């Protein structure tokens with residue numbers, strides 16, 4: 127079959143039970159689901175059992191017409207908005223927007239629904255009972271119908287959980303928890319970090335594991351991803367868990383172990399290839415509550431007995447404007463509160479799918495060779511201090527990128543990296559992203575604003591060396607100017 | 619310090635970076651010298667040193683240094699010789715992201731132009747995938763082919779001279795591509811051909827056009843030819859300059875800013891306290907010159923200041939939006955091929971019985987294709 131040819135291994139063409147998918151309703155709202163036969167799923171204002179999607183190709187569109195009925199596949203391409211552009215003579219100048227135009231009441235509509243009327247019929251009824259519909263311009267009629275269609279016969283598209291899809295969806299609900307890592311910034315970051323197959327990439331991610339998943343997707347299963355545990359609170363890999371595991375090469379290691387290995391200490395890290403019960407791996411030297419506890423404890427997911435321990439994204443309070451950001455109030459407390467009820471229940475823990483402990487041989491290997499690339503999305507880790515620690519772990523000429531919602535954190539980091547002569551081409555940038563509606567004679571910038579995005583720092587690691595002895599002292603001294611500057615900064 | 623990393627050899631392409639913002643691609647030739655406005659560098663000394671190293675000029679001795687960096691697609695975009703308009707980082711990133719370029723996929727591109735985008739696409743599809751890129755201008759096609767070869771990408775990229783707007787994509791590629799990217803004067807002419815080149819499941823198209831009129835025609839064609847989820851967007855990046863600024867904190871000393879001679883004296887005093895290139899007052903900022911405190915400018919001003927009493931100024935590291943927002947101004951269009959392929963009976967039966975073990979499938983990929991030298995992205 128044609129469609130089987132050229133399938134990318136690991137990327138299925140057809141939807142199957144157990145797949146993690148992104149369901150995009152009305153081309154607007156993203157829902158995440160692990161498909162399970164017989165499970166009721168809430169999509170917008172409807173609930174449905176999605177078993178009919180099994181066996182259909184990814185990218186298929188389904189209509190949810192009436193409550194309780196199975197969704198039906200849409201085969202005819204849906205391309206609305208082709209209606210004639212401007213109608214002469216008609217205008218909206220006499221329209222009064224006082225909700226009196228619609229003769230049908232909510233009760234009437236409910237009655238229709240109860241008597242088994244489907245979405246399209248309801249829309250026809252609404253149009254017929256609108257006293258102003260005929261007076262509207264065609265453009266406006268079209269818009270009216272579309273608005274009603276969204277409500278009474280929503281459709282959804284089944285997509286693979288690519289990093290971009292997951293990023294876009296999670297950003298709608300929890301931009302703050304993603305560290306404002308918008309899809310455009312994520313995409314730029316992956317490029318700036320030169321992430322590709324067969325590289326060894328060092329990742330610091332406190333943004334729901336989105337960055338780890340995105341890096342893994344770009345590498346397609348080839349090469350190593352080392353997730354450095356740099357302290358802080360337990361991570362909730364909610365974004366990572368929405369993606370399909372691609373990769374058996376995601377390893378977690380403590381930053382302190384990586385640093386120790388580099389300083390020549392023979393690291394006897396907790397890491398073993400097997401998944402040990404929490405706490406047991408650390409022995410006596412660190413209590414379970416210590417910040418130093420288990421190298422990858424932070425990436426263990428909590429498995430609830432009933433559901434998969436997943437907090438449905440839509441239940442989350444949207445995290446938008448926070449003037450005082452601390453780890454507890456900003457990046458964690460809301461889901462934590464939601465978890466509270468379930469926390470009393472017994473639970474087991476296991477590592478996030480696809481992730482494993484790095485063993486000491488690997489850690490020593492990385493420390494000796496260095497990483498090819500480094501990506502950081504850890505808004506509440508002091509960027510400059512963190513980069514100072516990470517830079518020695520990189521190969522010379524390795525590109526790196528760090529995102530932060532806070533321009534100041536990156537500005538300071540850039541200054542410190544340049545003064546310390548650790549990197550070249552260090553830039554701080556901001557990305558502007560806007561979508562357009564393009565229709566005949568109705569082209570304009572899209573209303574929905576993208577929301578604030580993170581800033582991005584990028585650069586290339588260098589090894590600075592002094593000029594050869596005997597060269598003219600003038601120029602050389604001029605170039606130490608920066609070091610004088612550093613002394614000054616320290617006093618600050 | 620990590621010791622891994624490649625060592626520079628004769629004939630390698632290196633990116634020579636001279637602070638604050640001068641970047642050039644250099645092919646290392648042990649027998650000659652590299653010259654820039656800061657001096658002359660003996661390339662013999664470069665050989666055997668790691669990428670990322672610092673080199674100093676032979677003439678004038680002690681002049682500003684140069685950093686030798688390994689080539690990446692992003693650096694190539696900065697240093698390549700412009701034969702055409704090119705795509706820049708933000709657009710390139712969005713295309714790689716929304717076209718779902720990933721290892722194993724087959725992508726089509728036209729025109730090749732200066733190969734700015736092609737390098738990033740080639741990186742993304744490696745290993746297992748392929749980029750077929752089409753350019754109707756013979757010299758540009760040849761030039762691009764040479765560059766891909768010298769960057770070790772000849773196994774991943776095929777450049778073909780072809781008039782895509784007239785002939786469309788070749789029939790042999792029909793139904794094979796996961797993604798098609800068009801940067802052509804009239805992309806709408808190629809939409810139909812792109813549609814037939816794409817796989818029936820998971821096919822994506824993207825175009826780049828500077829003008830909205832082009833976009834409108836293209837989008838209309840896409841909707842008519844069986845594409846869906848059409849998105850039009852623009853993405854640009856703006857840099858933020860970082861510098862240390864001396865702010866006045868003593869508001870009484872000097873005084874009389876507006877009064878003839880006195881004011882002048884006060885201002886001279888203020889100016890003297892500034893280090894050239896390092897700090898910036900309220901006036902006289904040079905917008906085009908990123909004040910790159912460390913890499914660019916000399917000068918430690920502590921000694922000259924001699925302000926024993928109260929400090930009258932305070933250093934602060936600040937940022938300011940830069941003048942160069944990168945990204946050629948244009949619009950990106952993305953769309954998905956409408957999936958007409960029917961439900962697959964066997965898939966349904968097979969999968970409802972036993973959910974496929976994706977982890978195992980991935981595992982087998984990893985084992986099947988062990989990292990091999992030629993599969994690696996050379997950049």
Ligand SMILES: C[S@@+](CC[C@H](N)C(=O)[O-])C[C@H]1O[C@@H](n2cnc3c(N)ncnc32)[C@H](O)[C@@H]1O
Nearest residue numbers: 702704705729731732733734735754781782783
């Ligand atoms: C703007 S450039 C592409 C730049 C490229 N995206 C990059 O990033 O370097 C457009 C290219 O398309 C080529 N071109 C124009 N019309 C063409 C056609 N009909 N068939 C093939 N190539 C064409 C031009 O020669 C030019 O090199």
